[in-house]
Each structure stands twice: as structure tokens, then as C-alpha cells.
Amino acid sequence: MTDVAIRRLSKSFGANRVLKALDLTVPSRQFVTLLGPSGCGKTTLLRLIAGLEQPSEGEIRFGERRVDGLPPGERNIAMVFQSYALYPTMDVARNIGYGLEVRGTPKAERRERVGAVARVLEILHLLARKPRQLSGGQRQRVALGRAMVRKPDIFLMDEPLSNLDAKLRAAMRGELRRFHLDLGTTTIYVTHDQLEAMTMSDLVVVMNEGVVLQIGTPEEVYARPANLFVAGFIGTPPMNLVPARNEGGRVTVEGHPLPVAAPAGAPAELILGIRPQDVSMAAPGEPGTIPGKVWMVELIGSERLIEVEIAPKLRVTAQVRASHRAALDDAVAVRLDPAQIHLFDPASGRALARDAGRETGAPPA
Amino acid sequence: MRFRLSDRQVGVLFMLPLLLAVALFLVWPIVEAVRLSFVRYNPLRPDDQPFVGLDNYLFVLEDPLFWESFRQALVWTGVSTVAQAAIGVGLALLLHQPLRGINAFRGLLLFPYIVPTVVIALNWRWLFNAEIGIVNHLLLSAGIISERVAWLSTPDMAMASAILLNVWKYTPFVVIVVLARLQTIPTELYDAARVDGAGALRRFRDITLPQLAEVLAVVVVFRTIWTFNKFEEIYLLTRGGPGTSTYNLALYAFDQAMANLRMGVGAASGVIMLALLLAGSLLYIRLTGFGREDRAA
Numbered sequence: 001m002t003d004v005a006i007r008r009l010s011k012s013f014g015a016n017r018v019l020k021a022l023d024l025t026v027p028s029r030q031f032v033t034l035l036g037p038s039g040c041g042k043t044t045l046l047r048l049i050a051g052l053e054q055p056s057e058g059e060i061r062f063g064e065r066r067v068d069g070l071p072p073g074e075r076n077i078a079m080v081f082q083s084y085a086l087y088p089t090m091d092v093a094r095n096i097g098y099g100l101e102v103r104g105t106p107k108a109e110r111r112e113r114v115g116a117v118a119r120v121l122e123i124l125h126l127l128a129r130k131p132r133q134l135s136g137g138q139r140q141r142v143a144l145g146r147a148m149v150r151k152p153d154i155f156l157m158d159e160p161l162s163n164l165d166a167k168l169r170a171a172m173r174g175e176l177r178r179f180h181l182d183l184g185t186t187t188i189y190v191t192h193d194q195l196e197a198m199t200m201s202d203l204v205v206v207m208n209e210g211v212v213l214q215i216g217t218p219e220e221v222y223a224r225p226a227n228l229f230v231a232g233f234i235g236t237p238p239m240n241l242v243p244a245r246n247e248g249g250r251v252t253v254e255g256h257p258l259p260v261a262a263p264a265g266a267p268a269e270l271i272l273g274i275r276p277q278d279v280s281m282a283a284p285g286e287p288g289t290i291p292g293k294v295w296m297v298e299l300i301g302s303e304r305l306i307e308v309e310i311a312p313k314l315r316v317t318a319q320v321r322a323s324h325r326a327a328l329d330d331a332v333a334v335r336l337d338p339a340q341i342h343l344f345d346p347a348s349g350r351a352l353a354r355d356a357g358r359e360t361g362a363p364p365a
Numbered sequence: 366m367r368f369r370l371s372d373r374q375v376g377v378l379f380m381l382p383l384l385l386a387v388a389l390f391l392v393w394p395i396v397e398a399v400r401l402s403f404v405r406y407n408p409l410r411p412d413d414q415p416f417v418g419l420d421n422y423l424f425v426l427e428d429p430l431f432w433e434s435f436r437q438a439l440v441w442t443g444v445s446t447v448a449q450a451a452i453g454v455g456l457a458l459l460l461h462q463p464l465r466g467i468n469a470f471r472g473l474l475l476f477p478y479i480v481p482t483v484v485i486a487l488n489w490r491w492l493f494n495a496e497i498g499i500v501n502h503l504l505l506s507a508g509i510i511s512e513r514v515a516w517l518s519t520p521d522m523a524m525a526s527a528i529l530l531n532v533w534k535y536t537p538f539v540v541i542v543v544l545a546r547l548q549t550i551p552t553e554l555y556d557a558a559r560v561d562g563a564g565a566l567r568r569f570r571d572i573t574l575p576q577l578a579e580v581l582a583v584v585v586v587f588r589t590i591w592t593f594n595k596f597e598e599i600y601l602l603t604r605g606g607p608g609t610s611t612y613n614l615a616l617y618a619f620d621q622a623m624a625n626l627r628m629g630v631g632a633a634s635g636v637i638m639l640a641l642l643l644a645g646s647l648l649y650i651r652l653t654g655f656g657r658e659d660r661a662a
Contacts, residue, residue, distance in 0.1 A: 052556050073562025085553035089575035098571070099561035146561075 002063045002153040002186055003028040004049065009058035011044055018044045020210040021058065026203075028063075031180045031187045033197040036207035037233070042190045043158055045207070049188060050079050050156050062153060073102070078147035079156040082163065084139045086131035086146075093118075093127040096145040103150075117145045120179075137168050144176075148183070155180075155187040161196060173199055194234055198222065206230045228349040231273045231342060237305060240279065240316045244272035244343070251343070254311045256290045259338045263352050270352070271344040276305060276319035278340035281326070282333040289333035290316070294326045308334050395639075401632035408626055421633035430609060431617055431634065438613035440524065442593045445531045449588055450581060452532065453539025458573075460540065461547045471544070478537040486601030489530050493517055520610030523603045527611055530598055535591075539584050546580040547573070582653040586646050593642060614638050 004026040011019040018041045026032045034042040047053045049060060051072035060068040067075050078099070086095050094101070097114045105113075118124045121141045131139060140160065147155055160176075161169045177200045180187055191197055197204045198218045206214045206221055206229070214226040225231035231239050244253045246262040246269075253272060262270065282289045292310035299322060306318045306326050316334050326332065343352040370378070402421050404414045425431050460471050477485070492498050493516035504510045516526050550573065558568045596615040599605060605612040605620070612620075614634060622631025 047556075050556075050560060052559060072556075072559045073564075077560065079557070079560045081553045081557060083551060083553050085551065085557035087554060087557070087572060089578075090571075098558070098563075102562045102567060146557075150561075 004154060004186065004188065005061040006045075006049075007059050007061075009045070009048065009060065010056045011041075011048060011053065012056045018210050019048070019055075022210070022212060024205060024212055024215070026186060026188055028186055029184045030202040031177070031189065031200060032203045032205060033189045033191060033201040034205050034207055035191060035194060035197040035233075037192060040207045041210040042192075042207050046079075046156050046158055046188060046190045049154075050077055051075050075154075076150075076152050077154045077156055078150055078152035080143045080147050080158065080160040082159045084131075084143040084160075084163075086139055086142055088131055090130075091127065092123065092129050092131070092134070092142050095131065095142055096127075096149050099146065099150045113149050114145075117149045120148070121145050136164050137172070140164060140172060144179070148179070152185065155185050155189075157187065157189045159191055159193075160189075162191075162193070176200060194236070198234075206233065208233075224351070225273070225342065226351050228271060228273075228344050231344065231351070235275055237276050237317060237319065239273045239275050239342070241271055241273050241344075242310075242314060242316060243346075244270040246270055251341075253290055254314070257288075258290075258336060258341070259288045260336075260341050260343075262343065266343065266352055267345055267347065269346050271346050272336075273342035273344060274316075274336050274340055276317040278337040279316060279318035280335045280337070281306065281308075281318055281320055281324060282335045284331050284333045286333060286335070289335045291331070291333045292316070294328055294330045294332055297326050297328065306332075308332055310334070398632045398635050398639075401629055402636045404629050406628035406632075408628055417629065421627075421629040422637070424627075424630050425621075425633050425637065430612065431614075433609060434612040434614050434617040437524065437611065438593060438615075441528060441531075441595075441599075441611075441613050442589055445528050445535075445592045446585060446588045448528070448532045449536045449539050450585055453536045453584070454543050454577065454581070456536065457540045457543035457547055458569075460544055474537050474540055476537075477534045478541075480534075482534070482597050483601060485530065485534060486598060489526070489602060490517065493526055517603055518607050520607060523607060523611050527599050527602050530602060531592060531595065534598070535588065539588070542580055542584050543577060546577055550576050578653065582650065586649060589649075590642050590646065594638065 004024075006022060006024040006026075009019055009022045009024075010017065022041075022045065024045075034045060036042050044053065048055050048068070051067065051070060051074075055068050058068075059066055062075065072079075087098065090098065093111075093114050096117060097105075097110045100110045100113065114127070115124070118127055121144060123138060123141050123145065126134060126138060126142070131142065134142065140163075143160065157176075161172050164172060173196060180200075189196075189200065201218055203215060204218055204221045205212055208229050214221055214230045216224070216226075221230055221234050225234060225239075228241065232241060242253055244251050244258075246266045247257075249262050251258050251260045251262050251270065251272065258272075284291045290310045292308040292315075294306060295309040295315055296305075296307040298305040298307075302322055303319050304322045304324055304326075306320060306324070307315045308318065309315045316336075318334055344350065345352055403416060403418065405417045405420070406414050456474070460467060460474070492500050495501060495513050495515045495518065498516070500516065501510070501513045505513070515522060517523050554572050555568055558572055563571065593613070594615055595613070596619060599611050599613060599616055600619070603611045605616045615638070618631045618634040618638070621627045621634060
């Protein structure tokens with residue numbers, strides 16, 4: 001089986017450095033998601049792994065084999081594109097079998113393997129059609145079939161679900177995960193949708209501006225973000241990030257002391273992060289709470305988001321049960337669950353280890 | 366009571382100017398040509414137009430010059446169109462490369478297409494002049510030829526020169542159309558083919574060419590019609606000569622009508638050309654399967 005090792009990989013387009021000396025190891029048989037905002041370099045990284053782009057520096061290995069410099073066709077990879085990239089003039093069967101055809105696989109064997117893949121994907125009845133006669137979901141399956149039929153060492157997927165409607169996307173997420181578990185092929189999946197990353201991956205690689213900011217399981221990047229970017233990027237609604245102070249080992253927000261100790265050696269200025277579901281509403285004046293005014297209330301189905309302004313232009317969002325009512329401009333207070341508070345160094349953006357039991361566990365960014 | 370028009374009547378009003386223009390400049394000349402082809406019409410005697418039945422057609426079909434012109438028209442049209450299509454696709458592929466400054470070349474390429482034919486033909490006559498032309502001078506100085514080539518005054522070379530001019534002038538048309546189509550082919554298709562292991566030739570054969578097929582069918586039909594009917598380039602460059610070696614059907618029809626004052630015969634050869642082109646285009650479109658894909662979808 002094939003793991004993917006990327007060492008000091010850089011890529012520039014003109015003066016624009018898209019990837020900056022990136023290191024990454026994708027373990028064999030794992031489903032790894034490259035997650036980040038548009039322009040973070042995740043698609044470029046995928047195209048470098050595919051061989052569709054040449055790196056400016058660094059190396060890529062599949063197992064022991066060094067592959068940068070090899071054309072895509074010699075890397076034994078398969079790729080699923082965002083637009084599916086089905087060959088419009090070929091029927092579905094030829095689309096799926098094209099890679100085999102190019103490699104000179106005999107016609108009988110080709111038909112057999114295409115048929116086997118089509119059966120798994122339940123597109124057997126579509127083999128004679130042209131891509132334009134297929135629905136979005138069917139095209140998606142054909143693209144998957146084209147990837148699966150060659151039994152590649154590595155699957156590369158570039159936002160393959162983004163052209164589907166929400167319902168189909170949810171269904172395909174489950175199917176993709178299922179196929180991965182059945183085939184056990186190393187998969188690298190690019191997305192900007194954290195829901196996809198969280199639900200499908202064994203490992204999530206969070207990228208921004210051409211560097212890897214954190215590698216971890218979905219649980220790890222969610223529960224223990226290694227830095228401010230990951231903290232703000234992962235989670236919906238996003239984590240509250242508010243300035244805080246370390247006053248003699250005690251954390252305060254806007255002068256209100258919280259029941260949280262600053263770690264040894266923490267700087268005087270801090271950023272405090274807490275997810276909205278770890279914020280609860282309290283009566284003003286209760287100890288350990290931060291007073292404020294209700295600024296905005298939003299119902300999101302079974303729950304309600306209450307934005308509380310604790311200082312001018314500084315707001316904390318609480319996610320509470322929908323039955324909790326609040327009126328605009330009510331005087332209220334928010335209570336932050338001390339166990340769920342994250343502290344960051346504003347200078348470096350890195351998470352501060354709160355105590356031995358709450359190691360961030362992530363490599364330095 | 367106010368005067369009101371239905372939507373339908375307003376629509377007809379909007380179409381009226383075009384319908385008038387089409388009737389005046391398209392339908393009437395064709396009808397008139399067909400009518401003329403059945404009468405004897407000497408322009409010096411416009412009052413005397415006796416109906417002669419198929420005499421004009423028989424005259425044309427029995428005239429050896431017609432058949433010579435027809436053969437030459439096939440050579441002229443066939444070689445020109447194939448050369449334009451091949452060179453045009455090649456140039457379009459080159460100009461499709463994302464290179465620095467490529468836009469300047471794309472613009473320059475239009476030049477032959479926009480220069481008036483008269484200017485080009487006169488320039489070419491000068492360039493290809495056997496005695497003082499720069500083409501012979503350059504080829505002689507470079508040692509490629511050892512004696513002056515009579516570009517326009519031997520039958521084969523005259524035809525070759527005329528075809529060369531036509532190819533030079535109209536290849537840009539092919540390039541523009543093909544380039545426009547190339548730019549609409551998604552680059553992800555080429556990425557997918559590379560991942561599938563297809564080399565450059567294979568990608569051209571399996572992705573580029575099938576996608577160009579429809580547009581090439583249109584280009585070839587257009588170029589065939591326009592080249593087959595072409596008059597001014599040959600007339601200006603060689604006047605059909607030397608002898609009648611570069612006559613095509615357009616020149617033949619012109620000669621019969623204007624020089625020999627046989628308007629009826631000229632019209633008859635025009636109608637024959639129309640029938641030939643119509644049949645040829647239909648056959649070609651049927652053979653290339655143009656539009657079949659869309660109907661199937």
C-alpha cells in the first residue's frame with residue numbers, strides 16, 4: 001500500500017508563492033482531507049501530487065518511489081474533478097474505460113472491468129449514454145467509476161461534491177466514505193466545506209496561505225485547534241474569539257475575572273476562544289460571568305443564537321435552546337464553560353497549553 | 366377609436382425591413398437568374414427575350430470550356446479548402462498556447478482577412494512577377510531556384526499561385542472559428558486525459574478533434590461554397606489565364622454573360638453552380654453527422 005510523503009514542497013506561479021516549503025505525510029489507506037479557504041493552495045497541492053503541475057522545489061514520494069518529474073499517467077493515480085471532466089464525445093462505457101484503453105488493455109477485459117465498476121456504482125443501465133444525457137449525480141458516479149476502474153494506488157478528489165445539490169451531496173458523502181472503506185485506497189480529498197471534511201475524513205489537513213496549519217483527526221482539529229486560524233475556520237457557527245488579559249495568572253475579559261488560570265509563561269495579552277455552544281446565558285451580576293446587552297437573536301431550528309455585546313463592538317455568541325427567549329437590549333450576562341476555553345498567543349496565533357490534561361497535541365504550524 | 370395592433374402584427378412590422386431586403390437582394394436575384402437561364406438575352410437587345418427552353422443548359426453542358434472550368438474549379442476549391450482547414454487548425458492550436466504576447470499574433474493573423482482583395486491581388490502580381498518580383502529575387506539569392514519561375518504565366522504555376530493567395534487570405538477565417546471553439550474546451554478534460562495516461566497526440570485525437578468536428582464541418586462547407594463561387598481573386602490575379610488554365614465556373618459565367626453577351630448562358634451556369642453547391646453541402650453535412658448529437662440528446 002502507498003503512503004504519500006511530501007517534503008519541502010514549494011510552488012510559485014510567477015511571483016506568487018502558492019505553496020511554501022510544505023511537509024505532509026498521508027498514511028496509507030487513509031482518507032485525508034485538505035481543508036482551507038479559496039486560494040490556500042489545496043488544489044495546487046493536489047495537482048502537484050497528480051503531476052498536473054511541476055513543483056518549484058521539494059519532492060513527492062509514493063511509498064519508496066519518487067514521483068515528482070513523472071507524468072500523471074505514470075503515477076498510477078486517479079483523479080475526480082470538480083466539473084467531473086467527462087469526455088463529452090464518448091459514451092459512459094468508453095469514459096470509464098478510457099484509461100484502460102490508453103494503456104492497451106484488451107477489449108474483452110476492458111468491458112468486463114467497466115461492467116464490474118458500473119455494477120458497484122449502479123450505472124450499468126447508463127453505459128451507452130453520452131455525458132450530456134446524465135444528471136449531476138449520475139455524472140458524479142461516472143467520474144468515480146473512471147477513477148475506480150484502473151485500481152489506482154491513490155485517489156485524488158478535487159471538490160467532487162460541490163456541483164451537486166445539498167440533498168444529493170449529503171447522500172454522496174456517505175457513499176464516498178463507504179467506497180473508501182470497501183476499497184481501502186489512499187484518498188486525498190480537497191474541499192473548502194468543513195462538513196465534508198469532518199464527516200468523511202480519517203485525517204484533516206487544515207491549510208491557509210500555502211502552509212499546513214494543523215493535521216489531526218476531525219475530533220482533534222475541532223476540539224483542540226492548534227492556532228487562531230484553525231479555531232476560527234472549523235466549526236459552525238464559528239468560535240468566539242475575544243481579547244483577554246492575563247492578570248497575575250488569572251484570565252480576565254474586559255476586566256471581568258473568569259474562573260480560568262492562565263498557563264505559566266503566558267503573555268499579558270491573550271485571545272480567548274470559546275464555541276457558542278459552550279456559552280450559556282446567566283443573570284447579570286452572577287460571579288464568574290460577563291455582563292452585556294442582547295444585540296441580536298437568531299433562531300436556527302432547534303436552537304437559538306444570542307449575540308451579547310459585552311463591550312462596544314465586542315460581541316459573544318451563545319448557542320442556547322430555542323425555548324430560551326431573549327429580547328433585544330435586555331441586560332444579560334454570559335457564562336463561559338471554563339473547561340472549554342481555548343487561549344491563544346495573539347503574537348504567534350498559537351494555542352497555549354492550558355494544563356497537562358489539555359495538550360494541543362498538534363505540531364507547530 | 367384608437368388604432369391598435371396585436372403582438373403578432375407588431376412582430377410582422379419589425380420583421381418587415383429584413384423581409385423586404387431579403388426579397389429584394391436574395392430572392393429576386395435568384396428567381397431572376399433562374400428565369401434568365403430559360404431565355405436568350407443579349408444585353409444590347411433588352412427588348413428581345415425569347416423563351417428558349419433548355420437551350421442555354423445544353424449550350425453550357427456541350428461547351429468544353431465549361432467542363433474545363435468545372436475541373437479547375439474542383440481543384441481550386443478542393444486544394445484551397447483542405448489547405449485552409451489543415452493550416453487553420455494547426456495555427457489555431459499554436460495560437461491557443463498560453464504564451465506571452467500571443468495576443469499580438471492573434472491580432473496580426475487577421476490582417477490578410479481584412480485587406481481588400483484588389484489590394485492583395487495587385488500586390489501578389491507584383492510580388493510574383495517573373496522579372497521584377499521579390500519572390501523570384503529572394504529564391505534566386507537563397508539558391509533555392511536556379512532560374513526565374515514564371516509564377517503567373519504557366520498554367521500549373523498560375524493555378525498554384527491563385528490557390529496560394531486564397532489560402533493566405535482565408536486561413537485566418539478558419540483560425541478564428543477554430544480558436545474560438547478551442548477556447549471553450551474545458552482544460553479539465555485535458556487534465557483528466559493526462560491522468561488517464563494519454564499523450565499529446567492521443568489527447569488531440571480523442572478530445573480536441575472530436576470537439577472540433579462540428580465547427581470544422583461548418584467551416585469546410587462555408588469555405589467550399591465561398592471558394593467555389595470565388596471570382597475576384599482569380600480575375601484580378603490571372604484573369605483566368607494563361608489561356609483558360611485558371612478559369613473556374615464563376616469566371617466562366619462572367620465571361621459568357623459579360624464578354625460574349627450571352628446573359629442566358631451565364632445565368633444557366635450560375636444555376637448549375639447553385640445546384641452543385643446545394644447537393645454537395647447536403648451530402649457533406651449528412652456524411653459528417655452535423656447536428657446529429659443534439660437531436661439525440
